[in-house]
Amino acid sequence: MQGVYLLHYERSLGKAQHYLGASRDVFERIHHHETGNGARMPAAFKRAGIRFKIARMWIAMPGENPFHLERFIKRRHNSRQWCPDCKEDQGLQVLMADLVDRVKGDEEPCSLT
Numbered sequence: 001m002q003g004v005y006l007l008h009y010e011r012s013l014g015k016a017q018h019y020l021g022a023s024r025d026v027f028e029r030i031h032h033h034e035t036g037n038g039a040r041m042p043a044a045f046k047r048a049g050i051r052f053k054i055a056r057m058w059i060a061m062p063g064e065n066p067f068h069l070e071r072f073i074k075r076r077h078n079s080r081q082w083c084p085d086c087k088e089d090q091g092l093q094v095l096m097a098d099l100v101d102r103v104k105g106d107e108e109p110c111s112l113t
């Protein structure tokens with residue numbers, strides 16, 4: 001399954017407590033993070049013995065590029081605002097705002113390249 005995922009770590013490492021990533025195979029990619037392979041930041045968390053949970057996932061639609069979707073989400077510059085664990089009481093509003101934003105449109109067309 002292709003899409004974007006947000007990992008929430010049980011405690012922070014430096015200033016970071018989240019990791020946002022995209023993949024054409026989300027579960028395989030997350031498995032790599034679990035085993036300490038793949039991106040540098042999740043590997044650092046792994047070495048520090050800090051565990052994560054999958055806080056959110058955005059499934060890319062057929063024909064939608066998950067990396068464009070990731071860029072769209074990253075443009076908000078704050079992973080915490082997307083995290084239901086960190087914004088428990090506002091989870092639904094965040095979700096709705098997310099949907100409205102996506103419907104209103106990313107100026108970049110998302111297509112498979």
Ligand SMILES: [Zn+2]
Pocket residue numbers: 008009017018055080083084085086
């Ligand atoms: Zn969080």
